[in-house]
Amino acid sequence: MKDNQVVWGSRIGFILAAMGMAVGTGNIWRFPRMVAEHGGGSFLIGWAIFLFLWSLPLIMVEVFIGRKTRMGTMGSFGEFIGQKFAWFGPIITIVLAGITFYYSVVVGWTFKYFILALQGTFTEKIDSAAQWENFTGHSAEPVFYHFIAAVLCGVVVFIGVTKGIERMSKLFLPLLFLLLIFTAFRSVTLPGAMEGISYMFTPQWEYLGKASTWLQALSQSAWSVGAGWGLYATYAIYTKKRDDIAQNSLTAGLGNNSVELLAGLTIIPAIFALAPSQEYISQATSSGNTGLTFIYMVELLNVMPQTYIFGIAFFGALAFAAFTSLVAMVELITRNLSDYGIRRNKAIVLTVALIFIGGIPSALNMKVFNNQDWVWGVGLLLSCFLYSYAAIKYGVEKMRDQINEVSFIKLNKWWVYSIKYFIPAFFVIVTGWWLYQGVTWYPDTWWKPFEEFNVGTIVLQLGIAFLLAFMLLRFNNQLRSSVKEEGLSDQESALPSNTDIKEEL
Numbered sequence: 393m394k395d396n397q398v399v400w401g402s403r404i405g406f407i408l409a410a411m412g413m414a415v416g417t418g419n420i421w422r423f424p425r426m427v428a429e430h431g432g433g434s435f436l437i438g439w440a441i442f443l444f445l446w447s448l449p450l451i452m453v454e455v456f457i458g459r460k461t462r463m464g465t466m467g468s469f470g471e472f473i474g475q476k477f478a479w480f481g482p483i484i485t486i487v488l489a490g491i492t493f494y495y496s497v498v499v500g501w502t503f504k505y506f507i508l509a510l511q512g513t514f515t516e517k518i519d520s521a522a523q524w525e526n527f528t529g530h531s532a533e534p535v536f537y538h539f540i541a542a543v544l545c546g547v548v549v550f551i552g553v554t555k556g557i558e559r560m561s562k563l564f565l566p567l568l569f570l571l572l573i574f575t576a577f578r579s580v581t582l583p584g585a586m587e588g589i590s591y592m593f594t595p596q597w598e599y600l601g602k603a604s605t606w607l608q609a610l611s612q613s614a615w616s617v618g619a620g621w622g623l624y625a626t627y628a629i630y631t632k633k634r635d636d637i638a639q640n641s642l643t644a645g646l647g648n649n650s651v652e653l654l655a656g657l658t659i660i661p662a663i664f665a666l667a668p669s670q671e672y673i674s675q676a677t678s679s680g681n682t683g684l685t686f687i688y689m690v691e692l693l694n695v696m697p698q699t700y701i702f703g704i705a706f707f708g709a710l711a712f713a714a715f716t717s718l719v720a721m722v723e724l725i726t727r728n729l730s731d732y733g734i735r736r737n738k739a740i741v742l743t744v745a746l747i748f749i750g751g752i753p754s755a756l757n758m759k760v761f762n763n764q765d766w767v768w769g770v771g772l773l774l775s776c777f778l779y780s781y782a783a784i785k786y787g788v789e790k791m792r793d794q795i796n797e798v799s800f801i802k803l804n805k806w807w808v809y810s811i812k813y814f815i816p817a818f819f820v821i822v823t824g825w826w827l828y829q830g831v832t833w834y835p836d837t838w839w840k841p842f843e844e845f846n847v848g849t850i851v852l853q854l855g856i857a858f859l860l861a862f863m864l865l866r867f868n869n870q871l872r873s874s875v876k877e878e879g880l881s882d883q884e885s886a887l888p889s890n891t892d893i894k895e896e897l
Contacts, residue, residue, distance in 0.1 A: 399630050403640070405558040410627055410644040412561040412716030414618040415568065415651045417498055420710050421685040423652040424659035426612050428677035431599025432591045438600075438609030439652075443617065443645055446610060446818065449810040450619035450776055451641040452803075453783045456791055458628030459635075464728035465622040466864070469778075473785045480778045482861035484622045485728055487771040490857070491621070492721040493750035494764040496545075499718045500537030500755070501528075502711040505686060509703035520690035524682070534755040539748050545715065545722040546744035550737065553630050557719060564712045571709040572654035578702055579662040588664030592656055607825050610818060615769065617648050618717075620776030626724040638799035651713070658706065659689065666692045685710070722747070759844055766845050767853045770826050774854075777819040783811050 400406040427435050461468040465485045470478030504527065508514065528534055548556045580589060599605045614620065624641075667673045676688040693703050722743055729739035754761040783791055788811045792803045827847050831838040834846040841852035 399554075399632055401554040401558055403635060405554065405562065406627065406631055406635070407640055407643050407647075408561040408565045409557055409720075410624060410640070411647040411651075412565050413623045413627065413720035414616070414644060414648040414717070415565075415713045416495075416616070416618075416717035417502065417681075417685075417710060417714045418612070418616040419648065419652045420655040420658075420713055421681045423612060423616060424656045425677055425681060425684050426608050427592055427656050428660055428663070428673075430602075430605045430608055431596040433593050433595035434597065434599035434605055435609055436593070437595060438606045439612055440649075442610045442613040443649060444806070445810050445814050446776075447613045447617035447619040448641055448645050449807050449815065450779055451617070451624050451645060452637055452795060452807070453779050453791070453811065454619065454622065454624035455628040455631070455637050455641060456795060457779070457782065458625030459631050459633070459637075462629050464629070464731045465625060465724065466728040467731055468625065469782060473782050477782065477785065479861050479865055480782060482864045483857060484620075484775045484778060485724070486857045486861060487768055487775050488622050488721060488724055489746070489750070490764065490768040490771065490853075492718070492725065492747055494754040494761050494768075495714075495721065496542050496718055496747050496751045497534060497538045497755045497761060499541035499545075499711070499714040500534055500539075501682075501686070502707065502714045503537050503541060504533065505690075506704070506707040506711040509700075509707045512700055514690055514693040514703040515699045517694055518690070520687045523690070524686045528758055535752060538751050538755045541715070541718060542722075542744045542747045542751070545719045546740050548719050549722050549726055549743075550740050553723075557723065560719065561716060564716055568651070568709050568712045568716075569654070571705045571712070572651060572658060575702060575705045575709065576654045576657035578696075578698065578705075579658045579665070582662065582665040582696070584665035585661035588661035589657070591664065592660045603825075607822055610822055611769075614776060614822075615772065616652060617645055620772060620779050622724055622775065623720045626727050627720065629727065634798050636799050636801075637795045638801040638803060642801065659684070662692055662696065663688070666695050763844050763849060766830075767850050770823060770850055771854055771857070773819055773823050773826075777816060780811055780815040780819070784816075788812050 400409065426439075429435075457468055457472050461471045463471060464481075465488070466481045467478075469480040548560050550556065551559075579585060618624065624644075663673055663676050667676065676684055679688060689706070693699050693706075696702055722740070725743040725746070726736065726739045729742060730736050734742065754764050788808045792807055796802045827850070830845060830847040830850065834840075834843050837843055837848075838846045839848045840846065841848040843849055
């Protein structure tokens with residue numbers, strides 16, 4: 393078999409690819425804002441707990457399913473726990489596709505601002521809010537950069553798993569860490585930065601009594617680590633049979649959280665050190681993800697020493713993090729198309745085209761973008777639950793024992809309890825909380841399907857997702873039968889058959 397067809401070239405290659413997939417914009421722009429809004433060290437306590445109770449167990453479930461079935465998300469559940477539950481796969485795939493459409497737009501934003509940093513735009517006094525508004529609301533630039541992002545990710549996937557994705561990860565992940573270490577060091581050495589560091593790591597105990605602190609900590613862990621998206625399962629297809637599941641998952645999860653801490657040490661001390669007033673700090677930390685990153689951080693760059701270098705490092709790190717995550721999303725969709733007999737090269741072209749077309753509305757209209765982020769963020773919680781239920785159906789203790797057979801770190805009862813009880817319970821609690829927010833924000837129109845952040849829009853779009861999923865299932869057997877009848881050889885398709893992969897690994 394060819395190198396770029398089947399497996400990762402090395403264990404470190406898989407770990408770096410998994411970390412690159414997990415590390416995204418949420419690590420750099422959402423995490424610092426959540427820390428600032430929800431009690432500093434108090435938020436960190438919940439965030440650390442949920443890494444072990446939610447994210448790591450789900451990562452291991454994903455890796456186990458992907459490696460066992462050697463199939464993309466569309467077909468893996470039918471093979472793993474039976475055709476009765478085959479609809480899990482299309483739902484998870486559609487949710488991921490929905491996220492990918494608007495996330496590609498975000499990657500385009502990071503490209504734009506990285507270029508602005510290289511041009512020295514942020515070394516001069518500018519109206520950062522007007523610049524952001526002009527870019528996102530009054531030009532076709534977001535569509536252009538969205539297109540560039542999708543195409544570049546397609547090129548990496550086209551090059552191959554080891555020659556493309558793995559090599560990119562080995563280059564970008566160390567560079568990302570170096571950039572964030574530089575920005576964090578520069579930030580914490582600013583006069584007055586110690587106030588921000590103290591706030592970040594000192595628990596404000598009253599926040600531990602607030603439900604919102606714990607719910608946001610869980611949401612941050614779920615969305616930033618990437619568990620339940622289907623991405624780990626996709627990358628696990630290319631792992632070897634005896635690769636360590638527990639230790640690799642732990643390394644990827646801790647690596648992801650390390651990036652978040654570096655991002656927090658970059659942004660929070662800088663805000664406390666450079667902000668002209670306490671009111672400014674409150675405005676910055678409550679301005680939303682895009683406001684904090686593309687407006688307030690740009691303003692702070694104007695008064696920061698070494699503005700040019702810091703701006704390049706910060707927006708370069710943001711662009712690298714965003715890009716590596718999008719590559720994984722392109723690979724997931726491509727793999728699913730390949731599973732149904734579409735040659736890999738054609739599948740990549742179709743994937744890029746689908747992402748570009750699907751992301752145009754979000755690129756042109758920020759209300760559409762915000763709506764998609766809202767809907768598919770809730771959809772992601774459903775994906776996490778489906779992976780948890782699949783493990784329960786398969787047998788959690790049985791899965792744990794099989795993971796322990798290949799793992800240096802042995803899983804015990806905490807992992808079983810997390811999968812069987814904690815994750816399902818908190819899926820209900822967190823999903824209910826977000827839906828409750830959607831009702832309180834729109835008390836009179838919560839049921840209308842075309843509001844920006846209400847319950848009605850979630851019901852409509854997830855309803856369409858379920859309808860599309862069952863339509864895909866209807867043709868599932870026909871598609872797979874057609875593939876068998878055509879008798880595509882391993883030489884004709886860019887990837888070997890699932891059976892061949894299983895036998896060779």
